[in-house]
Amino acid sequence: MVQDHVIIIGNGIAGVTAARHIRKLSDKRITIISSESEYFFSRTALMYVYMGHMQWRHLKPYEDHFWTKNRIQLLKAYVTSIIPEENRIKLKDGRQIEYTQLILATGSEPQKFGWSGQDAKGVQGLYSKQDLELLEKNAPNSEVCKKAVIVGGGLIGIELAEMLSTRGIPVTFLVREKHFWNNVLPAHDAKIIDEHIRKHNIDLRLNTNLEEVITYDKNQVKAVRLKETDEVISCDLVGLTTGVKPRLEMLNQTSIQTNRGVLVNRFLETNYSDIYAIGDCAEQQNPIDQRPPIEAVWYTGKMMGETVAQTICGRRMAYKPGHWFNSAKFFDIEYQTYGWVFPTAKENHQHLHWSHRDGSKAMTINFNQKNNQFVGINTFGMRIRHEVINNWLNEKKSILEVLQQLEKVNFDPEFFKSYEKDIFKSFQKHLQKQEG
């Protein structure tokens, strides 16, 4: 019998998780192909290398001998095309490899919106290892890069702002929305982050769009022009952090169905039964629950990897993520979210908001006014327990039960001041006022 050969394109968290679980469940031959890096690394930690918190080697979650020990073959190569009809892929160096199952885990790439000058030297995103290397060239210090402009008020944008400011580079941060990340965070939460960004001496411009990137003769960035005010800001670096999109370049010529991402059903199968897509590059034909069809989040990549491994190893399984959760860190403020807290409250939803006067801690709880059911929670500068909240969401706890048991979810380090009583009182007052 010929041994099954699972090929995984992409060595990010999704692909690697799939490989690890397939190895646990089977003896199949496994090959992971990546053109980005030899070994799996944590993309989320790229910023810490630039900031000098870590070295590149610290980004690798597994020691190099892990892969041989687990018989997972790593191939640093660029896949140029896929031929589903013949179960083959082609590499740039001309080699062709056959597979029995193929997993597409190609991840994302920065998204651009057709600005003039967007491909000039000194204009870049921050997603890959190569982007980080480029940033070291474009902005090694405040002499080479006297000024930077970041376009796009999301998670990567704020990371880039933090990174550059650790090297003393002045940053102007253009945000399209009314407040930072206001397309995800409710305004009162987002305002707290606005304040915090400004405390870190970032020139934050809200309600501001990029008009164009102005360049010198040699296609080197010189300045940006803003849309609303026509203001020209001269700069040596433009960080384009206006989101990411699935990376599909090797699929252009194939009959694998794509939309914005690779289209998959609940079983993460593409239109070919032995080709799967997971992680950032996969697009659900029908979105799950309230989740977006393309989920570019670390843990969803992990979950899809875990799920697809089961399917490939003979136990066909649908991808059914539980309650939404996520987290991030904005400079010094940690953010966690569980369940749903929408930027503007949906019909029948109500937001309870509490914030500490020092601007470093806040909590927003979303509940359904009709049945008093707890819907979701955002915390800033406070850590809470995933497991407990997850159970509460499963049990459909009422808002009152949640408020009464708030201290059970506290996950802050020992001896930290706790604010549950404050929060409870403030919310109670708020609710009574409404009833009265």
Place this chain on the structure above:
Amino acid sequence: MSKLERNMAMTGEKPAALSKIQKISSAIGLIGLSILILAIANVNFPDKTLFLSLGLGLISLGTIVFSYDLYKGKQPGIKNDGVWFKSMTSRGLFAWITALGLTFFYIVLYWYPQYLGLNADAANTGIIGLFDPLSKLINGGPASQWFVYGTLYTLAIFIFGYKFIKKYRHNRYEVLRTFSVMFFQLGFAFLIPEILMRLNQPYFNPANIWPLNYDFFAGYNLDSLFSSGTIGMVMFAFGLLSIFVISPILTYKYGKRWYCSWVCGCGGLAETAGDPYRHLSDKSVFSWRVERWVIHSVLVFVTVMTIAVIYSYLGQNPDEFWLTKDVFLWSSAGFLTLVFGLIMLFKRQELAKDAKYAAAGYLVVILAIIGLNYFNYQQDIFIFPSYKLRETYGFLIGAAFSGVIGVGFYPIFGNRVWCRFGCPMAAVLGMQQRLFSKFRITTNGGQCISCGNCSTYCEMGIDVRAYAQKGENIVRSSCVGCGICASVCPRGVLKLENDSLEKRVNSEEVTLGNDTSLMDFIKEKTE
């Protein structure tokens, strides 16, 4: 590592050059330090009290002003910018100079104190002479090299402790912990023993517990305790209770951190002066393997040595004292066998195969030595004379390992080399922590993004991420509970806590929040 990767880590620039205040305070500190160095070079200062105060005062002032200015005007939060770019904290030239300087100091301190000005017959000269006034003030006598060392050690914990508190001012756990090590160093390790000496009582540091204090059962110490009446007996009893009763109880409730990062002097220095070097510890699986062998071998060594020392102290006539050489030998053998047996009986499922083999091997070695000795006792106790064993231990472990390598090489191997690879006390507490404790680092569900800050900044070389990314709690014998992994985590994934024993060691195959039927399926399968 490819060339590119090396570049990327090394081309980075320091976040900012020194400010004016930082330059001035550095100069002030260096002037203070140069007074001490001049004293080592045998410059005879006219007014010792004045120059000693100036030396220590300027060092403190310089460090404190520098630290204040460093974190002034910065938002509270993690302050690791540029750690891997600075020569001092990334094994650069400054780091090597500092390491060699410290190592040299330790070698002179341990083996050539005469060059520091120690004089048994006449008045002290050099730096030891400089400290005479302070020594007379506190303990009534002239200074020794250990008094100089103790003073500088305590001072270092205070001034670098101040810096640490400034750095982690947003974290009350870190702040309280630092006040605690300052308190125990100044009170227990420095003042109490010195004042006891002034009162003509035995030297006793209640925070220095056997087996870290390997001289506790040495003949000279027992003589001194037993000849000091009630207070000596109280000290002896406290020493015994500390290791056999107090520390197991506290470790059960809080983990070994109650000692290693709240009380212990070695830990105190590591957490304050050593904090800038915590990321230098090796995280590889290989070094973990080395760690387990080395630290437990030191524990066996100190156990055998102590048994030998007590053995040679005891008499053979049961009419004089019930605890004779024979009774002691057999009860030691019995006690060790009992401990081994109980662990194997109740906790064997928590031990890896190699741990069981190693434990059995160690036990056999100790029992063999005891047996050999019993049938062959007369002159050479334990093959070597016991004083030779103690001397060898003191030289190899007490001085060379804990001092020269342990502290001297802070800037190269990290700040907890001694605690991780050498300290027998840490080995004892570690076993208790791993098997009989409520302490763990809880992992928060599926929030880990594998960034690796926790592993990088773990001073004990624990690959924290390896557990966190699996949603698994961290229950490791070496963890000293410094809390830095939880602090540097950008996603709020880790929490040090004492909780129930149930589900302390957990293992989840899939991410929390993934399909519940998948989670159940995998659980079923593993059961």
